[in-house]
Amino acid sequence: MTAPALVVEGLTVRYGSLTALDDVSWTVDDGEIVGVIGPNGAGKSSSFAAITNTVPHEGECRLYGASTAGMSTQALARRGLRRTFQQNSFFTGLTVLENAMASLQVERATRLLPGIVTPWRESRARAGIRRDAGALLAEFGIAARYHELLPDDLPYGLQRVLSIVLAYGGGTRVLLVDEPAAGVGGDDMRNLADLLGELRGRGLAIVLIEHHMDxxxxxxDRLVVVDRGERIAYGPPADVQRQPAVLEAYLGRTA
Known part of the structure; x- marks a missing residue:
């Protein structure tokens, strides 16, 4: 039996005397989107921080069966586990195209000595990355007329798309997406939904934190609901949304 893409088991995060996440477990498979929802302060973003080893935590995370304990965020990224953030995070001095090139360069960079001895190979590799970066952007709806702009000059909806595309572009297998629809609506929301569906169709395992319940x-495909650091529901969306504990957490009442 194939191991899940990502297993989170007994995840606990404490900030001093505050327990932000308490013994939370879930899994995500290739070609699946798992949503993590809950009220503000429930511990959702702390789960992403723990999974990527940017905060101390207890419990275990396994990426395709291998423990991630002690791995740096960079090492996890090289193994295919990457994330986006609530706030856009770009190389602000680079153009949109150059940002996309940087995301691909991680996987394809040549070593220093061959680059010195045979610089023509480095030049050819860079031209290939530039071509592929442009194709990647266009593929996900960021047209060529935007490629030479700085990211902050893009319409906001495209900025949110760009953040996902950049995370995806360099060999990602498991993608943690933190509130991609914050501040967007209408057609931009539709574009985000289509983008995430397309990535799922390509076999990515996606974990989505989002407040836009529609x-x-x-x-x-499945929902994890956390409230005050604890997992209060887990399963198919249609089942989860009817559970009394979920209604209580969101609406302050039981069914």
Missing amino acids: LVMEIV
Whole structure:
């Protein structure tokens, strides 16, 4: 039996005397979107920080069966586990195209000595990365007329798309997406839903934190609901949304 793409088991995060996440477990498989939802302060973003080893935590995470304990964020990225952030995070001094090139360069960079001895190979490799970066952007709806702009000059909806595309572009297998629809609506929301669905169709395992419940209920395969650091529900969206504990967490009442 094939191991899940990512297993989170007994994940616990404490900030001093505050327990932000308490013994939370879930899994995500290739070609699946798992949603993580809950009220503000429930511990959702702390779970992403723990999974990527940017905060101390207890519990275990396994990436395709291998423990991630002690791995740096960079090492996890090289193994295919990457994330986006609530706030856009770009190389602000680089153009949109150059940002995309940087995301691909991680996987294809030549070593220093061959680059010195045979610089023509480095030049040819860079030209190939530039071509592929342009194709990647266009493929996900960022047209060529935007490629030479700085990311901050893009329409905001495209900035949110760009953040996902850049995370995906360099060999990602498991993608943690943190509130991609924050500040967007209408056609931009539709584009995000289509983008995430397309990535799932390519076999990515996606974990989505999102407050826009229409988006969540449309695209996720399973839901994890956390409240005050604890997992209070887990399963198919249609089942989860009817559970009394979930209604209590969101609406302050039981069914």
